Amino acid sequence: MRFTSKTEDVQVPTLVINVVFHENRVFSGDFLVGRVVLDLTDSDAVIHEFLLEARGCGKTGWVNIHTDKIYETEKDYLNTVISLASSTSAVISPGRHQFPFQIPIPAECPTSYESQFGTIRYTLSVRVTTNSEATSATQSFPFYVFAKSFFDDFPSTVLRPIENKDEVDFTVCALPFGTVSTRISVSRIAYSLGETIDVFCFVSNRTRKALKQCTVQLLLKTTYEASSRYEHVNEKKLQEQTIEQKELGKVKPRTDMTFQNCLLKVPELAPPTRYSGSGEPCMIALSYVVRFTALPGVETEIPVIVTTHGNKEPPKMNGAHY
Numbered sequence: 001m002r003f004t005s006k007t008e009d010v011q012v013p014t015l016v017i018n019v020v021f022h023e024n025r026v027f028s029g030d031f032l033v034g035r036v037v038l039d040l041t042d043s044d045a046v047i048h049e050f051l052l053e054a055r056g057c058g059k060t061g062w063v064n065i066h067t068d069k070i071y072e073t074e075k076d077y078l079n080t081v082i083s084l085a086s087s088t089s090a091v092i093s094p095g096r097h098q099f100p101f102q103i104p105i106p107a108e109c110p111t112s113y114e115s116q117f118g119t120i121r122y123t124l125s126v127r128v129t130t131n132s133e134a135t136s137a138t139q140s141f142p143f144y145v146f147a148k149s150f151f152d153d154f155p156s157t158v159l160r161p162i163e164n165k166d167e168v169d170f171t172v173c174a175l176p177f178g179t180v181s182t183r184i185s186v187s188r189i190a191y192s193l194g195e196t197i198d199v200f201c202f203v204s205n206r207t208r209k210a211l212k213q214c215t216v217q218l219l220l221k222t223t224y225e226a227s228s229r230y231e232h233v234n235e236k237k238l239q240e241q242t243i244e245q246k247e248l249g250k251v252k253p254r255t256d257m258t259f260q261n262c263l264l265k266v267p268e269l270a271p272p273t274r275y276s277g278s279g280e281p282c283m284i285a286l287s288y289v290v291r292f293t294a295l296p297g298v299e300t301e302i303p304v305i306v307t308t309h310g311n312k313e314p315p316k317m318n319g320a321h322y
Contacts, residue, residue, distance in 0.1 A: 014041050017126050017139040027148040027308065029107035036084065036099045036126055040135065044093050049129035050085035054078055054103045056145065058110065060118035060226040060283045062237060071226035071235050073283055077109045078122065105145060110284070111271040112144045117224045117237055118284045149272050149307040151190045158190035158305055163200075166300035170207055178207030182300045184216070184292045190305040191266050197304065199262040201292050205251045211294040214248040218264040218304075223276070223285040243270060243288075251294070264290065266306055273305045 015038060022033040032054060056078030063070055084099045103124075113120040125140045151158060163185030170177040181204040191197055199216050224237045244264040251257045276282035291301035 015039070015045065015128060015130070015135040015137050017128065017137050019124060019126060019139075019141045021141075021143060025144040025146055026105055027146050028105055028109040029148050030105055032101075032103040032105055032124070032143060034101060036101060038092065038097045038099070038128065040092055040094050040097070042094055044091055045135040046131040047085050047090045047092060047128065048131065049127065050083060050090075050099075051127045052082050052084060052101055052103070053125040053127070054080045054105075054122070055125070056109055056120070056122040058118070058120040058283050060224045062117050062224075062226065064235070069231075069235075070229045072229060073226040075283060077120070078106060080104070107148070109145050109147065110274060111147045111286075113271055113284055113286075115222060115239065117239065118222075118226075120284060146308050147272055147274060148309065150309045150312045151192075151307060152312045153307070154190060154305060159188045161185060161187050162189050162302055164300055164302045168298055170297075178205075178209075180205055180207060180211065180294075180298050182292060182298060184290065184300055184302060186290060186302065186304065189303065190307060192307050192310045193266055193270060193272070194268045195266050197264045197266065197290060199259075199264060199290055199292075201248065201259040201262055202256070203251050203259075203294070203298075204256045205253060208253050209296075210253055211251040211296075211298060214250060214259070214294040215292070216246050216248060216259070216262045216264065217242050217291045217293070218244040218266070219289050219291055219301075220270070221287045221289065223282075223287075225276075225283055225285075243267065270306060272308050 018037040020035050020037060026032045058075045058077060061072035080103055082103065084101060110120055112122055122143050122145050123140045124143055125138065127138045129136050163183060165183045168180045183202040185200045186197055197218065201216060203211065205211050220241045220243050222239045225234055227234050246262055246264060248259050271286050273288060274282065274286040276285045288304045288306050289301040290304055291299065293299045
């Protein structure tokens with residue numbers, strides 16, 4: 001007698017979570033808008049818990065190589081939890097289900113940032129708990145915040161021209177070798193994302209050697225602040241990053257040279273300026289400068305401000321007449 005056994009594959013119900021954001025980035029003071037997409041296969045599921053958790057956390061940290069002291073600081077900027085479940089026993093059938101959401105982002109949230117010594121990260125976690133482990137899941141999705149800023153947030157002087165003059169005296173074996181005078185200027189201090197900075201550079205080379213590798217740059221200066229693990233003493237660290245650069249060539253000996261139309265574009269995704277406040281220390285402060293450099297040893301710079309927007313729009317008046 002022959003016995004035949006038949007084995008059937010039993011598919012375990014699964015739940016796949018995805019999030020579709022309305023935009024890739026959200027400004028502080030606005031709403032994070034999107035929808036959660038749940039894909040359920042095979043059988044119904046009873047939802048006991050359906051939560052969204054929006055979190056924003058900043059961290060700075062490093063080890064002082066001279067003292068071996070550890071510096072680290074952490075701060076929460078956003079911690080919001082909302083429920084998308086209509087009840088504690090909602091039933092969803094197999095297929096695709098979409099749930100819209102809208103989460104307010106506080107106006108004081110700083111811009112997302114990634115670097116060696118500090119980060120500011122935002123995540124949206126979706127947690128679904130059902131009557132089965134196979135259909136329960138948790139998934140996290142990053143999103144990006146830009147701290148909203150306008151020209152109006154700063155004194156009106158940021159819309160005026162600014163220039164900086166500098167002079168370097170060169171000596172060789174204690175003997176005067178000549179002087180290099182520089183002057184750089186821009187039409188205003190404040191620029192919004194995507195704008196172009198028109199830099200004017202004037203160089204007077206009174207030495208007997210040519211100035212080489214004349215360059216104008218847009219630099220991002222990042223100042224990190226963290227507290228020592230045991231003494232609770234704050235330390236700062238400065239890091240510079242070239243955002244945009246233009247090579248200008250060289251200046252011959254005993255020659256005056258004017259460089260015009262030196263255009264530096266502010267990238268659309270550059271982090272806006274963020275200064276340290278007068279109250280609580282700013283873990284990650286961001287500032288910009290336009291810098292002119294030349295070899296040997298010539299350097300001058302002027303500060304500029306980067307905002308997400310230009311001037312604020314005036315409030316609209318209604319059309320009523322009295």
